[in-house]
Structure formats: C-alpha cells, structure tokens
Amino acid sequence: MQDDPRTHLAAAARDFYARGWMLGTAGNLSARSDTDTFWITASGRPKDRLAAGDFVLVDRQGQVVQAPPGRQPSAEAAIHETIYRHVPDARVIFHVHSIEANLCGHFARQGRLRLPPLEMLKGLGVPDAEPQVDLPVFANHLNVARIAEDMDREFTGALPRVPGALIHLHGVTAWGPDFLAARHHLELLEYCFRYLVQAKILAIGV
Ligand SMILES: CSCCC(=O)C(=O)COP(=O)(O)O
Numbered sequence: 576m577q578d579d580p581r582t583h584l585a586a587a588a589r590d591f592y593a594r595g596w597m598l599g600t601a602g603n604l605s606a607r608s609d610t611d612t613f614w615i616t617a618s619g620r621p622k623d624r625l626a627a628g629d630f631v632l633v634d635r636q637g638q639v640v641q642a643p644p645g646r647q648p649s650a651e652a653a654i655h656e657t658i659y660r661h662v663p664d665a666r667v668i669f670h671v672h673s674i675e676a677n678l679c680g681h682f683a684r685q686g687r688l689r690l691p692p693l694e695m696l697k698g699l700g701v702p703d704a705e706p707q708v709d710l711p712v713f714a715n716h717l718n719v720a721r722i723a724e725d726m727d728r729e730f731t732g733a734l735p736r737v738p739g740a741l742i743h744l745h746g747v748t749a750w751g752p753d754f755l756a757a758r759h760h761l762e763l764l765e766y767c768f769r770y771l772v773q774a775k776i777l778a779i780g781v
C-alpha cells in the first residue's frame with residue numbers, strides 16, 4: 576500500500592488542503608501508471624481525508640476502468656487526460672484553487688501571465704539570467720470539455736515553457752515526472768502568484 580499512487584495522492588491532498596488550496600472539495604489530483612491509465616480523485620470528495628475509495632482509475636480516453644461504488648471521476652478529468660496526452664514526461668498532475676492564483680488571473684494579458692523574473696524560476700526549468708516567461712491562462716467554461724479543448728489546441732501549437740497552466744478565476748494546474756517534482760512545480764508557481772499579488776499591493780513593477 577505504501578507505493579500505491581493513491582496513498583501519495585491522498586498525502587498530497589492533505590498537505591494542499593492544510594495550505595488552503597483545496598478547501599470545500601476544490602481541486603483534483605492524478606497519477607499516471609505505465610499501463611496508460613491514471614488514478615484520479617473522485618468528484619466532490621473532501622481533500623483532507625481521502626481514502627482508497629476516493630479514487631477512480633481511468634484510461635487515456637477518459638473511460639472508467641475501476642471505480643468504487645458511487646464514485647465518479649473528477650469532473651475535470653478531461654484536463655488531466657489532455658495534459659498526459661501532450662506532455663510525455665508528465666506522470667503526476669496537481670490542480671488546486673488558491674486565492675492568489677485567482678487574483679493573478681486579473682494580471683493576465685491575451686491569455687498569458689508573465690511570471691516574475693525570480694531565481695525561483697530555475698526550479699521550473701528556466702535557467703535564464705533575466706527570464707521572460709509566460710504561463711498560459713485559459714478561460715473558465717462551465718463545460719469543462721471546452722477548457723480541455725482550448726488546452727488541446729494551445730498545446731498542439733506549443734507546450735508551455737513551465738510545467739503548469741492557469742484557468743482564469745478557477746485555479747492552477749501543475750505537473751511533473753513524479754510526486755516530488757509536481758509538488759515543487761506547484762509550490763513554485765504558487766510562490767510566483769503570491770509574489771505578484773504582493774508586488775501589486777506594494778505598487779512594485781514586475
Ligand atoms: C468546489 S470546486 C468546483 C469544481 C472544481 O473546480 C474542482 O476542482 C473540483 O472538482 P472535482 O469534480 O474534481 O471534485
């Protein structure tokens with residue numbers, strides 16, 4: 576059970592819940608296996624107390640392979656499926672709803688949020704001296720399939736330079752090749768969001 580991805584996902588969810596990023600059942604987490612299936616949180620479950628019965632196994636077409644009674648996959652599973660399809664080394668995906676991520680959506684221009692040129696960007700795979708890096712920002716649609724379609728279109732053109740994407744007035748999604756890397760990527764993006772909000776309050780140009 577120790578190496579069961581569901582155990583790692585539940586631990587990550589408790590951590591993110593404690594940070595205020597997964598309140599009121601918000602967010603969803605997934606981990607891909609070698610067999611082209613992924614475990615994803617069931618829809619509408621409280622993220623501070625996930626158990627094995629709160630995860631659904633789905634295939635790359637979004638079809639349910641294994642589900643505990645009464646559980647449906649996250650309503651946002653199509654977004655995870657889209658990311659796994661486009662990003663070959665993404666094996667873990669974390670989607671959370673922080674206040675700062677949602678405030679930062681207001682700073683986006685033309686579907687892009689310019690990240691602050693911080694040393695921290697190295698942890699997102701950007702080693703440049705004076706980085707000029709944008710995070711893609713997608714419109715939030717009631718129909719999640721439309722968000723996934725927008726992401727599919729964008730990622731078909733080019734993958735983002737950093738392992739993440741923002742959905743306006745909704746939350747951020749970050750990914751990585753393993754649990755630790757995905758968590759670091761999420762933490763670094765959330766750090767950037769906090770920085771941008773504080774910089775705005777202090778009227779510091781970024
Ligand atoms: C209360 S959060 C609204 C839905 C959402 O955006 C989310 O991340 C959780 O949806 P899920 O179906 O994965 O529970």
Ligand SMILES: [Zn+2]
Binds near residue numbers: 670672746
């Ligand atoms: Zn969400």
